[in-house]
Amino acid sequence: MGAFKDSFRTLAEAVAQLPNTTAEQTIFLFPGVYHEQVFITPLMGPLVLQGYTCNTES
Template identity: 75%
Template sequence: MHPFTSLLFVLGNFATSSAIATGATCTGLNSRTTPPPGAIVVDAMGAHKGSFRTLAEGVDSLSDTKEEQTIFLYPGIYHEQVFITPLAGPLVLQGYTCNSESYDDNQVTITQAKAQRDIPLNVTGDRNWPTSTLGLAASNIKMYNLNVANTAGKIGGKVGQAVA
């Protein structure tokens, strides 16, 4: 069992992911295509040795340290809902990109579809939190080159609102 099992809650049975083909080779000063030394690696295809298939697994593997930790995500669409509770130290979530200066080149998306209508009526208080795709309760998290989406925006054929 990992030391941070209670750190992470993933709703639903298993998160699924699908890879995005990168097509072109990325090089240059602004590309972020390899994990930094010591990073926890998430790879939807499992091609990177020692990687996790989901962000949830990567978060679950975080250690209880005050040192900065990094989770690097290879290209893919990660279909999951992840909550990160307060951490002892800083966390960097870094997505694969050919150009870190433009979100247009992001190649990592974390997504799920949950809206208010999906939350039981007996849940009171904050009803937005349980609909979040990526719930960050820690104040020391930096995110780079990640798209986060909640696709549950239509309710009864009308445009609705959902928290990403």
């Protein structure tokens, strides 16, 4: 989040921009400490929160 095209500075900003669609959506989280409380309203489709990892097994 933050440094790339179509990225956001906070997780809350990213969640707020999610369209309510039946398609799967993914928010990719870069390493860091996130000090925020995020409320995610129910979506029609699945939401994946994916964190950065060097381990391809995880």
